Amino acid sequence: xxxxxxxxxxxxxxxxxxxxxxxxxxxxxxxxxxxxxxxxxxxxxxxxxxxxxxxxxxxxxxxxxxxxxxxxxxxxxxxxxxxxxxxxxxxxxxxxxxxxxxxxxxx
Numbered sequence: 001x002x003x004x005x006x007x008x009x010x011x012x013x014x015x016x017x018x019x020x021x022x023x024x025x026x027x028x029x030x031x032x033x034x035x036x037x038x039x040x041x042x043x044x045x046x047x048x049x050x051x052x053x054x055x056x057x058x059x060x061x062x063x064x065x066x067x068x069x070x071x072x073x074x075x076x077x078x079x080x081x082x083x084x085x086x087x088x089x090x091x092x093x094x095x096x097x098x099x100x101x102x103x104x105x106x107x
Contacts, residue, residue: 056093063090 063086 056090059090059093
């Protein structure tokens with residue numbers, strides 16, 4: 001009688017272990033899929049940040065060139081106004097870029 005009871009106990013234990021292993025495999029598969037999705041999203045974010053950086057660098061270069069040209073082609077007051085608006089626009093861009101970087105958690 002005790003041998004039969006212990007045999008049934010082993011069978012029940014094997015069933016439970018098999019069930020736990022199946023559940024763990026499903027969880028690991030879901031985690032792997034989520035990790036791959038996360039990697040794709042981070043790659044996309046990195047590409048977007050690189051494009052934004054390139055555009056911002058281009059804008060800075062353009063602004064530098066415009067300031068030099070505007071000194072010779074327009075009145076000093078208008079030149080100062082355009083320069084200030086451009087500086088404000090670049091500051092807004094930098095602030096937005098900084099917020100985007102903070103939001104994405106990129107170091």
